[in-house]
Every structure is written in structure tokens, then in C-alpha cells.
Amino acid sequence: MxxxxxxxxxxxxxxxxxxxxxxxxxxxxxxxxxxxxxxxxxxxxxxxxxxxxxxxxxxxxxxxxxxxxxxxxxxxxxxxxxxxxxxxxxxxxxxxxxxxxxxxxxxxxxxxxxxxxxxxxxxxxxxxxxxxxxxxxxxxxxxxxxxxxxxxxxxxxxxxxxxxxxxxxxxxxxxxxxxxxEPPDIRCALCGKPATNICPDCESTDQDCTFCDACAVGHRCGEEMLMPIVNSPRTGVCGYCGPSVEP
Incomplete structure (x- = not known):
């Protein structure tokens, strides 16, 4: 990020x-x-x-x-x-x-x-x-x-x-x-395209943790570990995936 x-x-x-x-x-x-x-x-x-x-x-x-x-x-x-x-x-x-x-x-x-x-x-x-x-x-x-x-x-x-x-x-x-x-410009750690997924396990160990859909395929931690990147400081934390509900 x-x-x-x-x-x-x-x-x-x-x-x-x-x-x-x-x-x-x-x-x-x-x-x-x-x-x-x-x-x-x-x-x-x-x-x-x-x-x-x-x-x-x-x-x-x-x-x-x-x-x-x-x-x-x-x-x-x-x-x-x-x-x-x-x-x-x-x-x-x-x-x-x-x-x-x-x-x-x-x-x-x-x-x-x-x-x-x-x-x-x-x-x-x-x-x-x-x-x-x-x-x-x-x-x-x-x-x-x-x-x-x-x-x-x-x-x-x-x-x-x-x-x-x-x-x-x-x-x-x-x-x-x-x-x-506005949503932060978060890039895929592998190809530089806009990232759509984050791996909490990789983030917790300071490894490359953000990926586009294409690069997320076959991720070493397992695709089931990936979470969507959302416009929130809780991105990649616990089970937060949105949605955002504005008043």
C-alpha cells in the first residue's frame, strides 16, 4: 500500500x-x-x-x-x-x-x-x-x-x-x-496493475500482500485467504469485506 x-x-x-x-x-x-x-x-x-x-x-x-x-x-x-x-x-x-x-x-x-x-x-x-x-x-x-x-x-x-x-x-x-x-490507489505487488485483493497473512509478515485478480490466482497462502480491497482502514483486517453503508 x-x-x-x-x-x-x-x-x-x-x-x-x-x-x-x-x-x-x-x-x-x-x-x-x-x-x-x-x-x-x-x-x-x-x-x-x-x-x-x-x-x-x-x-x-x-x-x-x-x-x-x-x-x-x-x-x-x-x-x-x-x-x-x-x-x-x-x-x-x-x-x-x-x-x-x-x-x-x-x-x-x-x-x-x-x-x-x-x-x-x-x-x-x-x-x-x-x-x-x-x-x-x-x-x-x-x-x-x-x-x-x-x-x-x-x-x-x-x-x-x-x-x-x-x-x-x-x-x-x-x-x-x-x-x-477517494479509494487509495493500491497496486498489485507483482504486476503493478490496480489491486483488488489483499492477503492478511502476507501483510502481517511484511510480505507482498496486494494482488490484482489475475495475479491472485494460485497465491501461495491459498486463494481462500484473500480478502477484497475496500475503501476502509479495516481493509484486510479480521473479516471485514464491506459493504460501506453511508448515512
């Missing part, structure tokens, strides 16, 4: 936009495609503009509009539908929390300050259950970064960032996909 795709399609206007320019583009495009019916005075609510990126493979990214009143469980469901769901694995969101430091004798001020800045992540199951039931508006603010994990065995890690918020109609209760990366 070699070439990093740096563009994606805006789901509002259909234009292909560079990854670095997509945030600026959406600021205007969302305004141009706002729901026409205005809410009554004093009845408007908020939606967040969230960028989701595969933590260890930034070729995969999403821009989403997430109403403040939807729950983290709903956001979890949408991420699963677009990119992740294969076997009903557990998942979790995590937010950075400051530790309460213990000051040891002999520590200088720089050491104490360094530990004060240390982040920890709360993975308590009970707390995670409460978080999933909570509305995203109870935790999120523009500028916030947080993390998401799907499957605690063969984990897919996502990094989320709240880049903006804007007023929206109270009737807007659905998460909206604003933009998504």
Missing part, C-alpha cells in the same frame, strides 16, 4: 477536493446547502463538523456533520456502518484526562510540569456505557480531539477532531456525511 490519496469527494456538491482544502471548502458548501426551512426564533440547536481520520493510515478520512443531540452510540453506529463493522466487536471512545500527579521529593519544576501535561485515557467499562448513552453536545466543543477504537483484538484506531460548530434546525437529527476520501 504505497500511494497516499490526498483528495476526496464532497457529498454536497460532488466536487473532488484536495484533503488539505476540504475543511475550507465545506465551510462554504455547508452554508450553500443548508436546509431551507428556518427554525423558529430561539429554537435552533447545534451541529458539529467532525473530521475522522484513520490514526495509522491517513489515506482514509471522513468529514461529518453531527447534531449535538445525537448520542455517542449513534456516532459509533455510523462509523461502524461506513468503515468498520465485521463481527460485532466492542468499541470505545476515549477523551484525554489530566492525571492527578504525585510530587516526589527531588523533582524540579520542569519535571513536575511535564507530568502535569501527561494525558491518560479512561477505559472503564461502566464509564464507557454512560458515555455511549450521552449526547455528543454534552462533551464536544470546537477544537477538541478524541479517539475511537473498534475491536480490542485486531484494533482499528480512529482520531476525531471537532473543527467547527454551526446552528441547525431542531428537526435535524441525523448524522450527515459531508466528504470522504
Amino acid at each position: 504505497n500511494t497516499i490519496v490526498s483528495s476526496g469527494k464532497c457529498r454536497l456538491c460532488g466536487r473532488l477536493i484536495g484533503k488539505a482544502q476540504m475543511t475550507k471548502h465545506l465551510k462554504t458548501c455547508v452554508s450553500n446547502h443548508a436546509i431551507a426551512a428556518p427554525a423558529k426564533q430561539g429554537k435552533r440547536t447545534r451541529s458539529f463538523h467532525i473530521i475522522v481520520t484513520a490514526t495509522y493510515d491517513p489515506r482514509y478520512w471522513l468529514h461529518m456533520e453531527v447534531p449535538a443531540k445525537v448520542t455517542f452510540a449513534r456516532l459509533d453506529r455510523v462509523l461502524r456502518d461506513i468503515w468498520l463493522e465485521c463481527c460485532g466487536h466492542l468499541s470505545a471512545f476515549s477523551f484525554p484526562q489530566e492525571r492527578s500527579p504525585r510530587i516526589s521529593s527531588g523533582e524540579d519544576l520542569s519535571q513536575i510540569l511535564a507530568r502535569l501535561m501527561t494525558l491518560d485515557y479512561d477505559d472503564d467499562i461502566e464509564e464507557q456505557g454512560r458515555l455511549m448513552r450521552a449526547r455528543v453536545g454534552s462533551r464536544l466543543v470546537p477544537g477538541m480531539k478524541f479517539e475511537y477504537e473498534y475491536d480490542f483484538g485486531t484494533t482499528t484506531n480512529l482520531s476525531l477532531r471537532v473543527v467547527d460548530e454551526w446552528p441547525t434546525s431542531p428537526s435535524n437529527a441525523k448524522i450527515r456525511l459531508l466528504a470522504r476520501n
